[in-house]
Amino acid sequence: MQFKFIPLALALAFAGSAGAQEVIKIGHVGPVSGPSAHLGKDNENGAKMAVEDLNAKGFKIDGKPVKFVLQLEDDGSDPKQGTAVAQKLVDAKVNGVIGHLNSGTSIPASKIYYDAGIPQISPATTQTKYTQQGFKSAFRVVANDAKLGGSLGNYAITKLGAKKIAVIDDRTAYGQGVADEFMKAAKKALPSAEFTKEFTNDKATDFNAILTKIKAKNPDLVFFGGMDSVGGPLLRQMKALGINAKYMGGDGICTESLPKLAGAAAANGVVTCAEAGGVTAEQQKGMDDFVARYKKKYNADVQIYSPYVYDAVMTMATAMQEAKSSQPAKYLPFLQKIKYQGVTGLIAFDDKGDIKDGALTLFTYTDGKKTKIEVIK
Known part of the structure; x- marks a missing residue:
């Protein structure tokens, strides 16, 4: 038997091209330290679930399988820390950002993402000013203040x-x-x-x-x-x-x-x-299924925003799929026109980046448990 010598560099190049898979980097920012760490961790968990689900089902863009990875950052609910990690994500050339949780960190960070042309979807920022700055890269999946x-x-x-x-x-x-x-x-x-x-x-x-x-x-x-x-x-x-x-x-x-x-x-x-946010009766099963999966995976209850984080990641991924590109400049116009049916309801944005027909849910507490009163549209 004759063996043909193939140079190592050439062999590695062939191996790389055969298994090449685009890696899409999504940044997630929330306060996983400080007084709101329990809420930030809840958000982070929602982002991890979404990325695991996307990768498990072999998500494709332009017919090619891609792999999503998360770059997790902590802003500690502090505006200065928030802008520092925003710049860190820009320098890392992430394809998009999910975050921040607090309005006080989201608003200053949004300018940094806008200047870099990187889309940002906040799952929790409610301050009205966030989407009134004229930044076409800023979106939110919850109703504003x-x-x-x-x-x-x-x-x-x-x-x-x-x-x-x-x-x-x-x-x-x-x-x-x-x-x-x-x-x-x-x-x-x-x-x-x-x-x-x-x-x-x-x-x-x-x-x-x-x-x-x-x-x-x-x-x-x-x-x-x-x-x-x-x-x-x-x-x-x-x-x-x-x-x-x-x-x-x-x-x-x-x-x-x-x-x-x-x-x-x-x-x-x-x-x-x-x-x-809030789900109507016909959406309740989807939310219940998410809550049960979350509990099983993390042995913890959903705090508030993890389902909205999950939907924000899925919405961003869907815009990339529709644009046939993960490049921010190419998928941003598709994100602006998106219609995505998520766990929390239909996600579509107005011309400012606010969610259309954003719902609210009123709650009280009964025997130490959060109890729904009603959903308001």
């Missing part, structure tokens, strides 16, 4: 009968934004309503001073703009001071962790919160 805060303000007056309202926000882009929209809508619904306005910050633990002022006003409802890591202890201290008002907030407090953070203060029916 104008809808979320506005719906809560109207609900507080028309359904909960609030007349004396205390509003507290944590001065972040998200917290201030949702609180402002809440007040605007509540004042419109009942011009004679009395308002008290107080501020804290997103790392505070002692609320005695502002709660003492609020107690003197005897409110029937307290609205908090911020995240559960502050909102839970705030509710606990309200109860300890004898403030027996209803408690309301946006998606930042609308988590499975709130009863743990607030303790007995999150008693049945005390809290009303809204989550940006």
